[in-house]
Amino acid sequence: MQLVVLAVAGLVLRWSTFGDPNLAADEGFYHAVGLAMHHGALPYVDVWDRKPLGLFLIYWAIAGITPDPLAYQLAAWACAVATAAVIGAIARRWTGPQGALLAGLVYLVWLTPLYGFGGQSPVFYNLPVAAAALLLCQGLPQVARGERSGRVALAMLLAGAAITVKTTVLFEALFFGLAALAAAWRSRRPVAWVALRGLGWLALGLAPTAAIALGYAALGHWPEYWHAMVGANLAKGTDWGGTAIRLILLWRLLLPLILATAGGLMLQGPRGRGFVEGWLIAALFGLAAVPNFYPHYALPLLVVLCLAAAPLLDRGWIGLVAAAAMIALGLRAEPPFRPGQADRSRAAFAALSAAIRAHDGGRPLLVYAGPAQLYGMTGHAFPTPLAFETHLSQQAERNVSHLDTVAELRRVLAARPGAVVLPVQVRNGPAIPETWALVNTYVRQHCRPVARRHVEDWLLADDLVVWGDCHEPTVSGAR
Structure with missing residues (x-):
């Protein structure tokens, strides 16, 4: 039932965007690249950008169904709803159904003020990151008992796949790996067992990026790939004055979510709080790693902010009032309804x-x-x-x-x-x-x-x- 509510809410919030060929420059470009790839264009060689290949593969796959931009917009809606549902599934581990549903609804509403109204890359990669976190929550107790866990292995693979969509996911993936390694250490199994588990998880996390890199090397285009992924990010300068202004504006925008997060963390018991706090810190490192501070750079942070706020949102009428205030402020910050x-x-x-x-x-x-x-x-x-x-x-x-x-x-x-x-x-x-x-x-x-x-x-x-x-x-x- 919660999934139905989230799906309908997502449709209502995104209805004005469906079929628009010009939602934003970024996703218009990603869609154009996805279409061009069906005519033989190779990213970084025939069309250049700094985004990892996974993002363009997503748009390539969607464009293979139909070139209509509605296709990627529906895919983005499905990913947004699924991410909201996963946030709720994680929250249910320490809250009731009210907090889980409201955390997902707040996520859907606040995508728009953070420019996630269409197909920005975090709308897609937030799903595998959130799914990896859920799998970790389910699998870490097994690891702590000294057992093997397919859930943890799959979590590492999903986190690695997300890195191929946005490189800054690396910080969240590192935290997930360290959380798994800490659980393995608590198992009191031999050090060799712990080390082998850690190396296996590391290999799974690196595998998607390594496969792409090897593919470009085999095609003879390693220099273009390396420059796009590393050299170009180091070469681009930063306007520190503009960056400081955008950072201030971003934190002002996020203030309602930050306050709700603080309240949620204070109300949450020891179960899960350390994991949420560690994930929050990792997401903040990801935000700071590329100090542009446009609103959509905070979209990965939105997942963990909504999750952390769930205990507050679960507090009966207090949670309902808090959710209503957060939803109202989100709708006011960037109204999603634009008929025509x-x-x-x-x-x-x-x-x-x-x-x-x-x-x-x-x-x-x-x-x-x-x-x-x-x-x-x-x-x-x-x-x-x-x-x-x-x-x-x-x-x-x-x-x-x-x-x-x-x-x-x-x-x-x-x-x-x-x-x-x-x-x-x-x-x-x-x-x-x-x-x-x-x-x-x-x-x-x-x-x-x-x-x-x-x-x-x-x-x-x-x-x-x-x-x-x-x-x-x-x-x-x-x-």
């Missing part, structure tokens, strides 16, 4: 796609600082691995990939794209002045504006101009 927005997005993208197809002259498309999903929607391949909207345009991304950013754009423009999509203003600034100047010079010398549309996603808005007929002389005026 998906229809407006579909209409805008249909108009942009029609203009591109009518005016590209059968030649390549370049989308500069705009939605990457336009490539797949118009049947165009990526003209460059730097297809995400910031990778050619944002100063912070300059030369972060294995490619020289300005030289790469010169190469693309030398191939004379037949249509170019440009925003009136780059929203993720400051822009790279050389690439902005290059692309504007190209369209004004070789193309004409053929369409202009105001495009909104759930966070920001753009005015996009399609420059087409790029083999023709410039003609002023837009249709």
